[in-house]
């Protein structure tokens with residue numbers, strides 16, 4: 163398990179590098195450039211291991227009570243080692259402190275068969291996101307699944 167530090171700051175060039183390490187999810191150049199641009203505009207949390215940015219989560223706060231995880235990605239070499247979980251938990255803690263209660267995420271819907279995005283949906287399910295509705299052509303040319311999670315303050319022991 164690497165020593166993962168979460169930092170609330172932006173690093174668009176690292177985001178570009180991370181997305182290019184994940185061609186099964188981010189294979190379209192236009193999409194990569196769009197996310198990289200967002201990485202310098204949106205609220206950003208970075209996961210840093212040995213001074214290298216290995217994961218990113220971008221956030222948009224739509225209302226005081228609700229926010230959207232607009233991107234989460236972990237460098238291919240660091241997947242499955244707790245980086246995504248640590249990023250998500252840090253972001254959720256920051257939102258809860260600010261009184262935010264709902265977190266939504268958009269991803270590719272299950273009616274479009276794709277092994278990569280099926281893994282993504284499993285990750286979101288594991289962390290308490292529930293499927294709300296599948297929409298056609300809202301983010302891309304196929305189905306988008308909207309998922310939402312109730313943010314609950316963890317009780318102190």
Ligand SMILES: CC(C)(COP(=O)(O)OP(=O)(O)OC[C@H]1O[C@@H](n2cnc3c(N)ncnc32)[C@H](O)[C@@H]1OP(=O)(O)O)[C@@H](O)C(=O)NCCC(=O)NCCS
Pocket residue numbers: 184187233234235236237240241242243244245246247248268269270281282284285288
């Ligand atoms: C999804 C992603 C952010 C998760 O980050 P990660 O660092 O790989 O995940 P973690 O190691 O923190 O896993 C945390 C938990 O989720 C589970 N999990 C991770 N990937 C999973 C998968 N593919 N299927 C099922 N469960 C999964 C792990 O089992 C782990 O559970 P544990 O804590 O009980 O062991 C990362 O794998 C990624 O970048 N994927 C490709 C890009 C992507 O899907 N982005 C979202 C696009 S909408």
